[in-house]
Amino acid sequence: METVVSGIRPTGNLHLGNYYGAVKSFLQMQNEYNCYFFIADWHSLTTRPKPEDIIQSANTILAEYLACGLDPEKATIYVQSDVKEVLELYLYFNMNAYLGELERTTTFKEKARKQPDNVNAGLLTYPTLMAADILIHKAAKVPVGKDQEQNMEMARKFARRFNSMYGVEYLKEPESFSLSAKAVKIPGLDGSGKMGKSEGNCIYLMDDEATIKKKVMKAVTDAGPTVPNSEKPEVIQNLFTLMEVVSSPDTYKFFDEKWNDCSIRYGDLKKQLAADINVAVAPIRERINEFKSNTDYLNKVARIGAEKSRENAAQTLKEVREIIGFRSVGF
Ligand code: TRP
Numbered sequence: 001m002e003t004v005v006s007g008i009r010p011t012g013n014l015h016l017g018n019y020y021g022a023v024k025s026f027l028q029m030q031n032e033y034n035c036y037f038f039i040a041d042w043h044s045l046t047t048r049p050k051p052e053d054i055i056q057s058a059n060t061i062l063a064e065y066l067a068c069g070l071d072p073e074k075a076t077i078y079v080q081s082d083v084k085e086v087l088e089l090y091l092y093f094n095m096n097a098y099l100g101e102l103e104r105t106t107t108f109k110e111k112a113r114k115q116p117d118n119v120n121a122g123l124l125t126y127p128t129l130m131a132a133d134i135l136i137h138k139a140a141k142v143p144v145g146k147d148q149e150q151n152m153e154m155a156r157k158f159a160r161r162f163n164s165m166y167g168v169e170y171l172k173e174p175e176s177f178s179l180s181a182k183a184v185k186i187p188g189l190d191g192s193g194k195m196g197k198s199e200g201n202c203i204y205l206m207d208d209e210a211t212i213k214k215k216v217m218k219a220v221t222d223a224g225p226t227v228p229n230s231e232k233p234e235v236i237q238n239l240f241t242l243m244e245v246v247s248s249p250d251t252y253k254f255f256d257e258k259w260n261d262c263s264i265r266y267g268d269l270k271k272q273l274a275a276d277i278n279v280a281v282a283p284i285r286e287r288i289n290e291f292k293s294n295t296d297y298l299n300k301v302a303r304i305g306a307e308k309s310r311e312n313a314a315q316t317l318k319e320v321r322e323i324i325g326f327r328s329v330g331f
Contacts, residue, residue, distance in 0.1 A: 004033040004177070005139035007040035007080070007130070010057040014064045015202035016277070017195030019284075020245055021183035023068045025143055026075075035075035036137050036309060037065070042080050042087075043129060046122040047115070059298050063291035064205060066301065067284050076312075078305030080133065085313035089132040089320060090125070093158045096165065097128045101157075106150055131155035134174050136313045143177040152176045166323045184245060187238035191220035206288060209278045216274035221266045229260045239266075239273060247276040 006026070014023065029035055039058045049057065058079050070077060080086065102108060102124045111126075112119045122129075130151050134142055135158070144152060152174065159171035185194055188201030195202050203215055220235045232240060236259070243252050251272060258264040291298060318328045 001032075001034045002140040003036065003137055004029050004141045004143065005036045005038075005134045005137050005174075006143045007038055007043065007133055008061055008065065010039050010041055010044055010061045012197050013060065013204045013206050014068070015195055015197065015204045016242075016245075016281075017186040017188075017202065019068060019205060019281075020186050022143070022145075022179050023065065023070075025179055025183060026065070027069050029143065030071060030075040033141065036078070036139070036312075037070065037075050038078045038080045038083070038133070038305075038309070040080050040133070043126065046111070046120060046126065048118065058302075059295065060292065062298055062301065063288050066291050066298075067205070067287035072301045072304060076305050076308045077301060078309040079302050082302060082306035083136075083309045083313055085310060085317045086129075086132050086136050088317055089136050090129050092320065092324065093128040093131055093162070094125055096161055097125065097158065099124075101154070102127065105154065107147070127151045127154035128158065131158040135159055135171050136316050137309075138172060138316060139174045140172065141177045142174050143179050146178070146180050149176060168323055170319065170323060185241075186245065187241055189215055189219040189238075191235035191238065203277060203281075205281050205284050207281070208285070209282070212278050212281070213271075213274040216270050216277065217267075219270060224264065224266070225259060225262045228262055232259065239269060243269075243273050243276070246280045247272065251276065 026035070026037060030037075039061055041054060041058050044054075044057070062077070062079075065077070066072075105127055107126065108123055111123050115123075127150075131154060134155050142152060142155075156173040159173050162171050163169055187193070188195045188199050189203070190199065190201040193199060193201075203212055207215070219239060221239070222233055222235055240252070240256065240259075243255065255264065255269050255272070258269075321328045
């Protein structure tokens with residue numbers, strides 16, 4: 001079975017866009033591949049989180065993914081900082097990563113612009129840590145969004161460079177598995193673009209019924225159709241797109257017909273949409289709350305995941321050390 005590795009940023013809560021995008025893909029992949037999913041808490045140090053927030057953020061995102069159906073029996077789910085082996089591989093890649101190529105990465109340039117008073121070496125070497133995350137498990141495939149394509153190129157480059165440096169065919173180049181291409185695109189509620197945390201147009205899996213309703217009722221609409229069977233403008237199409245995902249086909253058809261004969265009332269559509277979103281997320285929300293309050297369980301998942309991940313990582317590292325010319329005493 002092919003190996004899949006993916007890192008999850010422990011920032012913020014999952015929203016509908018994440019759920020019908022990355023999360024659904026992960027759920028499918030855990031049935032078809034040997035998956036390693038980890039919470040990228042080392043990566044998050046580049047932005048100086050408070051010590052008391054680190055475990056909290058990891059637990060929150062872990063609880064949310066488990067609530068969505070990520071299954072520790074199927075996938076190896078772990079916290080990055082529990083698998084120290086990754087750091088050794090990171091060091092080896094850093095020894096052969098060049099300042100110029102790291103500086104040219106778009107994500108680095110963007111981060112450096114966003115936090116000009118903290119352009120640290122961790123930011124610069126983000127792609128080498130990411131390559132180590134991936135190559136420590138010899139991943140064949142990595143599910144990532146478009147924004148990570150350049151980091152994936154770097155990971156492939158570091159794998160090739162390692163091989164040619166030591167005259168081996170050891171590390172395989174990991175393939176990207178485009179999440180954006182396959183996933184349903186969930187629009188935001190502000191009328192344009194997709195749902196995204198930085199856009200502030202999200203419905204979170206954690207939102208309660210009243211919050212969902214408030215957000216949906218505030219969604220942008222227009223004055224309504226005047227010509228039968230006309231094309232829907234983007235703001236309206238977005239509501240229908242959401243409805244297609246969360247509502248029954250009958251409900252969708254009902255409102256689509258109302259649109260077509262110009263008798264649609266947006267208030268009714270929104271009420272229905274809010275109710276259907278709530279039905280879709282309520283069971284997940286309940287499970288998130290259960291998992292979040294059960295830190296014993298979360299710790300157990302993290303511990304088992306760390307053990308499985310470390311076992312595999314140690315094997316890779318042993319081989320890498322031998323290739324480089326180190327002794328592997330203790331491995
Ligand atoms: N850089 C990824 C992101 O921002 C997170 C990540 C870190 C990752 N390490 C990874 C993703 C390894 C895939 C594989 O979303």
